[in-house]
Amino acid sequence: MMKKSILYSLVIFLSVFLGGCEKDEPMGYRGRPGVYFNGKEFSYTFAENPWKDVDTVLLPILLTGDLEDYDRKVKVVVVADSTTATGDMYELLEGTISAGSESGFVPVVVNSVQELEHKVVRLRVQIVENEDFKELDLVYPACNFTFTAQIIKPYNWSQLEYFFGPYSTGWWKFIMEKLGRTSLPYWDLFSPIPNPDPDKYDMSYYEMSNIQQMIRLELAEYNKHSTTGPMKHDDGDYAGKEIVVPAPW
Known part of the structure; x- marks a missing residue:
């Protein structure tokens, strides 16, 4: 009987205590x-x-x-x-x-x-x-x-960099010329940077992989026939360095 009384009192105490916590909890x-x-x-x-x-x-x-x-x-x-x-x-x-x-x-x-x-x-x-x-x-x-x-670094170059490497104006002009387009609206689904506009940046990884391979071949063709050596970045942090297309993911 004593044990039941103690248990009953404990239950009442916990109920009052927890109820008080709920009342005092600040608005989220x-x-x-x-x-x-x-x-x-x-x-x-x-x-x-x-x-x-x-x-x-x-x-x-x-x-x-x-x-x-x-x-x-x-x-x-x-x-x-x-x-x-x-x-x-x-x-x-x-x-x-x-x-x-x-x-x-x-x-x-x-x-x-x-x-x-x-x-x-x-x-x-x-x-x-x-x-x-x-x-x-x-x-x-x-x-x-x-x-x-003017031609400037695309807002989504943080996503395109995985396919084309560092940005430079001449390199981006080359890509646009070979593709016959002025933008590549791609955003990686797993990017730590949230897609700011899914309706705009809607290109798939499959499309970008195909474009990357096309540009890789175009760059190789350019370098093969160049009389001044491999194509190099014309401005930016990598100015003067040879342009290299990253390896496929």
């Missing part, structure tokens, strides 16, 4: 709505789309907090003292997190003005508080978006 971070950019640096060049005078670039954003069954707006502003782009070059639009989604985009309309043919400009974009999102002290509350009409 998951419940606070917030939003931030999925990266701190983005870039675009009209050289990828030379037939366009205007284009819309989607800067990816991510949600913290609960999903909702309605669309939510994301307010953004331009940080003037960190921006070199002029007003005629762009239009920054309101961002959106769609109903039921944990990600969204901030659209930037870019204009192919003549000045972009010989310079790269920067747009510094900052998320600011609104009625939908008040939590802003997150990973990347702001980002730098650079754009131009």
